[in-house]
Amino acid sequence: MLKIKLEEVDNVTVGYLSGNLDASTAPELKSQIEKLVDERKVDVVFNLSDLELIDSSGVGAIVSLFKRVRTLQGDVKIAEITGQPAEIFKLLRLDKAFQIFSTTEEAISKFRS
């Protein structure tokens, strides 16, 4: 199961993901992403502190959003990633592609600078 909580802070969309982002739940995130992009909300922070598991399908959903918002001069930043998701990000070298922050506030502040 995946829970997605979206908040808007200083024109940045903060997505709190909790549970499992896997093959069965990635389509749910993708549909939320479609809405964000349609509304031109292209500055996004994902807080992954409560994300217990991510698989390659979940990674695909986040990478897909990353690529789309980049074409619209936006960005996706990652905050508070730990545990199994951090392990996957490291293996797939996503810790090099994404800016990763230890707090959500820090990630949001980088959009202002």
Next chain:
Amino acid sequence: MRPAVSAFLSVICRELESARVFTTQMTHQAVSAFTEGYNNVVEHAYSESANKGDISVEIIVNHDFLEIVLSDSGRTFDIENVPQPDLDALPEGGMGIFIMKQFMDSVTYSHREGYNQLRMRKAYTKEKVADAQNQIGGS
């Protein structure tokens, strides 16, 4: 069903951590590999609606390693000819086999008597296995 088995595998891995033969990182890696293996069965072996069947999962706690065996009766998958993902290109798919192979010590796939079998093995951490011999498997 996958999250339930994944949770069960996590419990076993935590026990191996308590026995000091697994690290938390190894737990994350084993759970990741299982998840990708299971997804492969659902997405490839049983991808056609007319071709549904059972997935059998065995988790074997050996004296020297943890083994996860997934069996299905679906379409056979050619694991050896899956191209390596180009990580610099930020792929959105095709990473499952790579994750399994990177996170486990051995990944083998066989087809026999109508069943496909994916066998993934992760050896216990070598530095601490001697300490844990009294805790896992006796002797």
